Amino acid sequence: MEAGTWAVVVAAAAAYLAWFWRMSRGLSGPRVWPLVGSLPGLLQHAEDMHEWIVGNLRRTGGTYQTCIFAVPGVARRGGLVTVTCDPRNLEHVLKARFDNYPKGPFWHGVFSDLLGDGIFNSDGDTWVAQRKTAALEFTTRTLRTAMSRWVSRSIHHRMLPILSDAAASGAHVDLQDLLLRLTFDNICGLAFGKDPETLARGLPENAFATSFDSATEATLNRFIFPECVWRCKKWLGLGMETTLARSVAHVDRYLSAVIKTRKLELAGKSDGSTPHDDLLSRFMRKGTYSDDSLQHVALNFILAGRDTSSVALSWFFWLVSTHPDVERKIVRELCAVLAASRGADDPALWLAAPSEPHDSYRFVAFNAGPRICLGKDLAYLQMKNIAGSILLRHRLAVAPGHRVEQKMSLTLFMKHGLRMVGGCVCKCEVKHTTRSSDYFLDGPVGPGLLILPRSISGVLIAGSSLLMALLHEVEMRSVYIAVVHLKVV
Structure with a gap:
């Protein structure tokens, strides 16, 4: 190699190392390596990602910055990541300086294939328009009544018979799977008025639900790897990007058919007929949304209302099963609420505010600030109804030998499900x-x-x-x- 070439290589290496030193000395998180950044640590802790991140936060006082891909130019376009759990920082980002922290091109690119310009993947005027429309709908008593109707039917005609059969035979049930099916049926009914019946007897497979799950899992991979990696895999049609494309195509076909059918139904309804009370029909009656936009609206609300509630309930039942004293207190409170209601079958029973409300910037399950979850009350209505119905009838315990572990996913799934066994406690x-x-x-x-x-x-x-x-x-x-x-x- 000629001296000139060597000089260029040495100069480039020296310039890179100088850049890397300046960039990395301000990082307080996990170790950052030249070129590959903190990617080795991410891959090493792929199986215990949450514990690893929590450990990093504890060591750094609640906030740290790392670089996933230590390459000039690439680092500034998404490689540098700030991780924080400090309530003051969260309030700054989510409320005080909300306009300074949009979803941005990185987030939009990750979710664009699945969620398009839906409410959870948009900024600016697009987000404001959808937020205003959704906010008006979520404050109506009609929507709460619709949710209560879907939840009650799913619980009493599907979930409870399955649990009773399992209790009678002594069989194990995967409670996480049952809850996912129940909330999926509910949110599909609420979002576009169609019941996929995934919690029907025999627990049938549903192509739409399967495709939706595959699409969300594949989308998660885009968060783990640098943008240039997953975009290259998408262009070449490799790995999970192929799964994502195939799953999204199936979801698109399913929702396109639903939207087409609903438009025909709405067009053919007379003035005296009962209107549909699902979200899709409500948005359609606004008359300002294209079919693609309506599809994104439906998908965004399914993503928000399905996995979140069911996974939260799964961890709730696991915690309750390991703390029987807490279970007894909950059952007593349930009985007291129902007795005080004198039989009133009112959804508002499950919407009472806690005596000591939590700081929304310390407990951010429902987000906070302008993007705070619109469906918070509906989520509580659904979760309390499900939890109460099951706890009043069944005492569940984790099946012997079953391991409960966290799964790396968009929501905190249990990696091996939640295998539980128990009996009906109401045969007195x-x-x-x-x-x-x-x-x-x-x-x-x-x-x-x-x-x-x-x-x-x-x-x-x-x-x-x-x-x-x-x-x-x-x-x-x-x-x-x-x-x-x-x-x-």
């Missing part, structure tokens, strides 16, 4: 009291369910769907049906 012994007309049930929540004969129940009968369904599961004479008093001891 009926005992006579001193008065022949009174009956008490002894169960895991203690004595106190007072049952009266049908002939004198009259105005005292409780109409709560939860308690009435509870009584139907108890093995006793059919004439004793009314809950008129409840005291948990």
Whole structure:
């Protein structure tokens, strides 16, 4: 090699090392290597990514910056990453200087194939328009009533029979899978009025649900690897990019058919007919959205309402099963709320604010600031209804030998699911009291369910769907049906 060439190589190497030294000395996170940045650490901890990030945050006081790809130019276009859990920083980003922190081209590029210009993948006027429309719809009582109807049907006609059958046979169930199916059915019904019936008997496979799962998993890979890597794989049709393209194509075909059908239904409806109360129909009636935009609206709300609630419930049931004292307290509170309601089947029962509200910048599950989750109340309504219905009827425990581990995904899935086993706790012994007309049930929540004969129940009968369904599961004479008093001891 000629001296001139050597001089160029040495000069380039020296310039790079000088740049790398200046860039890396200000980084406080995991070790950054020349060229490959912190990518070796990411790959090394692919199986325990969350614990690794938490460890880095603890060592750095809650905020650190790293460089995933240490190449001049590339680093500034997405290689430099700031990670923080400091509530003050979160408030700065999410509220105080909200306009300074848009989703940006990197985020939009990662999600563009799946979510397009939907509300979770847009900025500026596009986001503002969708946010205003969605905010108006999410504040209506009609939408809460629709969610309550979908949830109640899914719980009582699908989830509870499956759990009861498993309890009777002593079989294990993957509760995470059941919850994912339940919330998927619910959110599809709420988003575009179509029930995919993934929680039907036999737990059938659904091509739309499978494609949606594959698309979200493939999208996650774009976050892990530098933009130039996944764009190259997309151009060459390699790896998960092929899966993403195939899955998104199937999702597009499915939703296109739904939108076409719904447009025909809305066009053919007379003024006196009952309007559709799903989100898609509500956006269609605005008359300002193209088919592609409507498709992105539906997909964005499915992503927001499906995995989030079901995964949160999975971890909830795991924690409850490992803390029986907490389970007893929750059941007592459920019974107290239902007793105080005097049988009123009102969704607002599950929307009461906590006595000590949490700092939204410390607990950011629902985001905060202008982008705070519009469906927060609907999520609480769904999760509390599901949790209450199951806890009142079943005592679940993690199956022996089952490992509960976190999975690297867009939401915090359990890697191996949540295999649980348990029995129905509502098959209680009926005992006579001193008065022949009174009956008490002894169960895991203690004595106190007072049952009266049908002939004198009259105005005292409780109409709560939860308690009435509870009584139907108890093995006793059919004439004793009314809950008129409840005291948990």
